[in-house]
Amino acid sequence: MLPLVLDQVTFAVNGKTIIDRVSIEIGAGPRTIILGSNGAGKSVLMRLCHGLLEPTSGSIVWRGAGNGRQRQAMVFQRPVMLRRSALANVVYGLRLAGISPRERELRAGDVLEAVGLASVAGRPARTLSGGEQQKLAMARAWARGPEVLFLDEPTANLDPGATREVETIIGQIRASGTKIVMTTHNLGQAKRLGDEILFLSGGRLVERTPVDQFFTKPASAEADAFIRGELLWT
């Protein structure tokens, strides 16, 4: 279904423009990191791409073949766990993706194994720790075998240990052939996980740069200021 093409996408709420005429083509391959300060519109842009929000104007089109919601997945900053077991949470996602009942259990078991949650598969999901819940959210998304995975600050609420585990899982998902699109606040994480940076400021897409170039020689003054400002704190 990739590439995803945004043409002059604008999103406004009550007259306040949050995303301002963004045009971009996101293709398979490089891991895309969306950076920007708070309120720059990172999460909103991602929700527009994922189809959770409708643009006020402009168009968002999946150019490739095989369109459909089950071909894309999203993991949120705060995982939403259903009141059922960890395994049942993954199975639920697979059911909505139209996977046959027999295969659901098999796949769910495999993916829990892969993210290191096999031992808690039977536990109620809401009793798991924050890190485990986020890993489970990753597993639930990954099990569907998405072509694109959107990650909205997936480690923002996690401690360093859980962050490392989630980053490892992102690597596994990427290795299985899924395109990664992710927002983060953490510049180190952007460097570790990203291939290219989309930098947003005030709802506008200011620049799109390969990751190493972004941190050494950003093309825009806004990005330069952002990196300097952030580095003071990291």
Added chain:
Amino acid sequence: MREITQALGAAGTMIFSFDPKLSEIVLLSLRVSLTAVAIASIIGLPLGAAIAVNRFMGRRALIVVLNALMGLPPVVVGLVVYLLLSRAGPLGDLGILFTPAAMVVAQTILILPIVAALSRQVIEDAWQEYREQLRSLGAGPLTSAITLLWDTRFPLVTIVLAGFGRAAAEVGAVIIVGGNIDGVTRVMTTAIALETSKGDLPLALGLGVILLSLVLALNAAAYWVKEAAQRRYG
């Protein structure tokens, strides 16, 4: 004071000797109110869920009306159902006035708004949390509603029990549409009203004790269910 202790003693004897007259009244009460709460739940829970997850014209007005109907005066419901079911009324041909069926109808109308309005509130709160995740997984309104009903099952149990408490404790509606006919439509509350006015305090008190115990047991059960669920499922 001596009268009360005497009456309480007599009431105790009636309860523990399973007095047939008393048992008959208690069982009819349970049958009528349990049937009413079952019907009200079958209609009210899905209705609450549907209002919670859908956006449509007149939704706010509907919510306000439902909330207001929670305070329906039982005598008014009794009067309206009486008019509908009486010989000359539009549903007079059913011939169910002064039968337990009429009492079930009246109590169902009385508690349906309670079940629907309170479940709407609970499910909508959960919907705020779940909405993006469910949409991301591809759940439509129907799937979302079913998922939310299941995930809020513990608070919903409390709501259903509240509905039962209201039904079992009301006297105004059942006395009008049931007629308090001995052995046919006499339930705990109508019997208490009658026996008190006749001066048969032991029977009235016995019924009062049973009614109170029932309400107490229900509340204990509701509390216990919620606590246990919270511990187990988070």
